[in-house]
Amino acid sequence: MNFLRVPYLNGIDQHTSLRDISGILDKAPRQQLVYVPWADFPYRPEVLFSIAHGCDAVFIKYFVKEKTVRAVNNTLNSPVYKDSCVEFFIGFGNEPAYYNFEFNCIGTHLIGYGANNTDRTLLPNEISQQVKYKSELTNDQNQETIGWELTLLIPVSVFYFHNIQSINGRQCVANFYKCGDELPEPHFVTWSNIQWPQPNFHLRQFFGTLVFE
Template sequence: MLAANDFALEEQPWPQYKTDAEVRFSIVHNNESIFILYRVKEKHVRHVTTAINGAVWEDSCVEFFIAFDGEGYYNCEFNCIGTALIGYGTGRNNRELLPADVVRMVHVDTTMRKENDAYVWELLLQIPVQVFVKHTVTSLSNVTAKVNFYKCGDLLPEPHFMCWNKINSATPDFHRPDFFAAAVFEEVTSMASI
């Protein structure tokens, strides 16, 4: 269960991709939407992908995966300029990308600045429940799900793969629902943490 609303991505399960990037995120909901604020500090940034459902994982990218049942999960991926990819499926292969008009329902705000020898960027997401088109989610109150949060940059000068809940696999692979952690979206009458 997510007991607070501020977390660090501290797990780096693949030592060959070690990074000194700093990543924190906060998550809240208001019954109708999930709000996630990512705060990233890293030496290099890349923001090439501008097409919806493009290869955002090759850029400076943060990701949120969520499963509402044991059938499948959504992978919500965003590069540092807010370009989004959202898919659904049961594993890494045979994923179905959601239609562009559904992906566009996610509201994204981004900021970036240079701070000494690093880039500091923030990404604020508002993900309405209507994005989860494979499920009938009308309210998040008391909904139980399984989640994980990630940071990657496959084509950065120093590729890296960070996660919130540790993954045990020989090679980098975020598509591992067996390593998602349980989360309960607490009942709220106004904005509150999960």
């Protein structure tokens, strides 16, 4: 299982502009999604992310290069996993339930909470809408891939089923994903490896560890 320390950004919080956060994360260390756990879906787009926090919010930036891009879903909690999609799952303590944050390349998101892929409760719209995002196409016309980046600001208040005032010092379990169920080449790429017969990201036992410094 993977392990990652999440750095604290002094003076940066949920009120900091996404433009500033994006610039900071550009300079932060990047982690790559390297695992393609299911042989029937061998395509692996290039996916990296950087992550940090400001006590009252988690900041993530994804850097993606893939052959094709799909962005059909544009309403909150629509099935963004069918599009060009990145995901962040996080759980607290030893409880079996966890949060799933799923975003397509234009920032449309789906956020739920539960213990497995069939036991999900969507967060109230007014909570999910607290997540801020900045999406950008970065493709070079001379390349065979299309590039896009997505910067996320997730306030701790979005962890709706927990009373979290600060994430500083917490140890959590988490995984990061890239998928695209209805792309020409469906794919399932992970940060922490999964050993399971068929594609399923909702397996908490394979989450890695995050320590928020």
